[in-house]
Amino acid sequence: MRLSQGAEATIERTSAGVQKIRLPKPYRLQAIDDRLRRSRTRREAKILQKLPIPGPQFLSVDDTSMVIEMSFLPGKKARDVLNARNAHLLCCEIGKMLVKLHDASIIHGDLTTSNIIVSASGHLSFIDFGLSFFSSKIEDKATDLHLLKESLESKHASFWEEAWEGAFLGYLSSSKEAALIKEKLAVVDLRGRYKHKN
Ligand SMILES: Nc1ncnc2c1ncn2[C@@H]1O[C@H](COP(=O)(O)OP(=O)(O)OP(=O)(O)O)[C@@H](O)[C@H]1O
Ligand SMILES: [Mg+2]
Known part of the structure; x- marks a missing residue:
């Protein structure tokens, strides 16, 4: 099937x-x-x-x-589960999981809410690692976060700010490189905006 x-x-x-x-x-x-x-x-x-x-x-x-x-992961895509009420909490979990991935020097490369499965009990799994690679560079980690932010903005436009706040707080609260990543993300975000305008 x-x-x-x-x-x-x-x-x-x-x-x-x-x-x-x-x-x-x-x-x-x-x-x-x-x-x-x-x-x-x-x-x-x-x-x-x-x-x-x-x-x-x-x-x-x-x-x-x-x-x-x-293996088959039962559940639904985060894209279909996220709403204004659960976005902050779920995205906070997504942020914490991303830190675990990054701590193992793995960059997802395509972290969108279509590539996250939520089980019936609310547990998250990441999928779709076709664009993933090994790196421990701050810039690559910040770019992963930037792509997540962009996908929240475009696919969950009505509550993306809460969703992103949750993801960013979740990430920063468990990352040992929080300050560096935050600084780099500001640069990557700016570069993204510049690219979109030109
Ligand atoms: N292991 C799995 N268990 C359950 N569902 C899955 C699994 N892998 C993929 N799916 C379902 O299939 C969809 C597409 O899978 P996936 O995101 O891996 O591929 P893709 O986006 O088509 O390809 P690409 O890797 O080139 O981006 C997922 O959004 C999910 O709904
Ligand atoms: Mg996919």
Whole structure:
């Protein structure tokens, strides 16, 4: 059964869990497409095997057919669960989880509320590590936060300020590098605004 057909991948439910299949993109030059699909498949498989936070359990990878098999996470996307009442608390949890990821020198690379699963009991898991990479640079961590902020702003426009306040407080309260990250985020945010205007 097909669970999702995204821009980059198809997610199929299997007996063991789910398969994430990166099908060829006909509009991309084949050599480039192969390289991109292979690198994203490998990255995701590698990160899943080192994940220090709740997320899918890695089962297998095939970088010829570009298929990763992982456990199925029951729940809903944070995007569909967040509202004005729960945003502050849930996003605070997201911020704290992001610190744990960053403390293991993993940058998510695409942290949006579509890439976070909320279980029925309210527990969070991160998914979609195809753009993730290893880095302990302050700038990369700040960029992860900047992307989260932008996604809250665009997908949860009516309450994004509360959501972001929660995420930022959650992050800063548990990060040992809070002051440095805060300073760098201001620079990354400014750069983002400049880019949008030009
Ligand atoms: N392990 C999983 N358990 C349950 N649902 C999943 C799982 N992995 C993915 N999904 C569902 O499929 C959707 C798409 O998955 P995912 O975000 O990994 O891929 P994508 O965004 O299409 O691809 P890309 O990695 O290129 O960004 C998710 O938003 C989620 O609803
Ligand atoms: Mg996704």
